[in-house]
Amino acid sequence: MVDLNLDEPLEGDLQAVADEVASEYRTQAFTETELPDSPPIGLTGKVDLETALTEAEHQMEELLRREAELMDHQRRLAADFNNFRNRAQRDIALAVEQAERKIFLELLPVLDNFERSLGATYPDVDDFRSGVELIRKQFLEALRRLSVEQLPLHVGDPFDALHAEALTTYTDPNLPDGSVAAIYEQGFNLKGQLLRAARVVVNRL
Numbered sequence: 001m002v003d004l005n006l007d008e009p010l011e012g013d014l015q016a017v018a019d020e021v022a023s024e025y026r027t028q029a030f031t032e033t034e035l036p037d038s039p040p041i042g043l044t045g046k047v048d049l050e051t052a053l054t055e056a057e058h059q060m061e062e063l064l065r066r067e068a069e070l071m072d073h074q075r076r077l078a079a080d081f082n083n084f085r086n087r088a089q090r091d092i093a094l095a096v097e098q099a100e101r102k103i104f105l106e107l108l109p110v111l112d113n114f115e116r117s118l119g120a121t122y123p124d125v126d127d128f129r130s131g132v133e134l135i136r137k138q139f140l141e142a143l144r145r146l147s148v149e150q151l152p153l154h155v156g157d158p159f160d161a162l163h164a165e166a167l168t169t170y171t172d173p174n175l176p177d178g179s180v181a182a183i184y185e186q187g188f189n190l191k192g193q194l195l196r197a198a199r200v201v202v203n204r205l
Contacts, residue, residue, distance in 0.1 A: 102146070103146060106142040106143075106145055106146055107139075107142055109138065109142070110135060110138055110139045110142060113134075113135045113138060114135060117131050117132065117135065143188070147190060147191045148188055148189070148190050148195060149188065149189050150186050150187070150188055151163055151186065151187035151188060151189060151198055153180065153183060153186065153187060153198050153200070154180070154183075155175070155179075155180055155181065155182060155183065156175055156176070156179050156180065157179060157180050158176075158178060158179055158180075159178055159179060159180055159200065159202045162194075163187055163194060163197055163198060164180070164187060164197055164198040164199070164200050165197045165198065165199050165200070166200060166201070166202045167184055167199050167200065167201055168201055168202075169181075169201065169202050169203070169204040170182065170201045170202070170203055170204070171203065171204055171205060172203050173205065175203045176203065177203060177204060177205040178202065178203065178204070179202070179203045180200045180201070180202065180203070181200075181201045181202060181203040182200065182201040183198060183199075183200050183201075184199040184200060184201065185198060185199040186198055187199075
């Protein structure tokens with residue numbers, strides 16, 4: 001601190017004394033505020049930049065590692081999906097093959113009976129007709145075991161456009177108007193759904 005004793009007379013140049021006091025004050029203020037232990041501003045900025053760069057490198061390495069894990073996981077999922085698809089295709093092909101085999105095994109006995117009837121000798125037409133009727137019943141039973149059933153349609157039933165197709169019309173006064181006059185082809189259901197519509201002749205009066 002600069003000591004100004006106003007009781008003593010000021011000798012010499014007053015301006016010179018003021019300059020000396022100001023110089024000592026500046027020196028003292030700098031000495032009190034200087035922090036010799038603090039690193040220079042430029043060095044601190046460099047240290048912070050190196051730390052940030054190191055942290056960014058670590059984050060980049062972590063991201064690359066995570067990307068590699070995800071890519072590997074994706075490749076495993078793709079391989080599993082391909083295996084599942086191939087297995088599903090094999091299962092479908094096997095199911096279709098088994099279904100076809102079941103159909104053929106049901107129908108082949110009907111063919112056997114047809115061949116036996118062709119080699120048989122019938123005394124009259126009625127006996128031949130009875131044999132054919134038995135084969136027909138066998139065939140319908142085989143279809144039933146395959147979930148195929150004949151539509152319950154008879155001559156005189158009302159015409160149903162949802163389950164039958166009208167081929168032409170016919171006039172029969174003994175049948176109601178709009179009824180089935182004749183059945184050209186029987187209709188069938190597969191598991192309760194229409195497989196083939198019947199083809200009929202409709203009565204028109």
